Amino acid sequence: METFVSAPAGASVVVASDLDALSREAAELFIRLSQASIAAHGRFTAALSGGSTPRMFYTLLGADNYRRAVEWDKVHLFWADERIVPPDHPKSSFKLAFETFISSVSLSAENIHRIRGEKDAETAAREYVKDIRDLFGTEGMPAFDLVILGVGEDGHTASLFPGSSALAEGNRLAVPVHRDRPDHDRVTLTLPVLNNALHVLFLASGKNKAYVLHDILEKGNRNKYPAGLVKPVHGNLRWLIDTEAASKLHTT
């Protein structure tokens, strides 16, 4: 495990040897932050992502030794984004989290704030905003304790894609995103919400992420990419990546 001094201002970058180590590190961080948040304010609010990278991390959260360390009745799960597909669809991020760990932990239905992908994107976004407001209150930006994000080779994160009008959203907490086939329409949290989180954790694994990580983390081209625009205002920004994803970065 090593940290790069070349991390952009306000961020830390940790390199794990492989996806196994990255997943263990992420699960341990989830546990630590859940304990600290519950001690500080009685609950832990986390927004999850889909994609392939977090699968092993989520599976660990459902495993005996990890799940016992979390007070699940004080955890509220949200999603950073979701595809407009039913919750049992293979591309559903809810399905990924449900099958890997939610089904193994004691979390009541009121604590699972999934995005209703079975509805149209406008309705799902509107209902999701109401769900967030019901828990966090009607004023200002909600402050999630933890937001877990991935990054695409094109620098997208959550469902904020390069050039999308959703990047300019300053008021709404979540917006619909229309995508060409074969992708699906989506709903995504917006930058002001991501940037108001107390902790943001990016996960990236594999050689195909090396170029974009080099550009964002080392060359200082953060503003070119949606993922680089995630700069928590008061919170903590961590990148947890594996050696393949870090292969174009200079170690210290």
Ligand code: 6PG
């Ligand atoms: C999703 C997210 C997306 C994802 C990245 C990285 O797919 O649910 O919308 O932003 O986190 O595309 O995905 P991988 O983990 O599959 O590389």
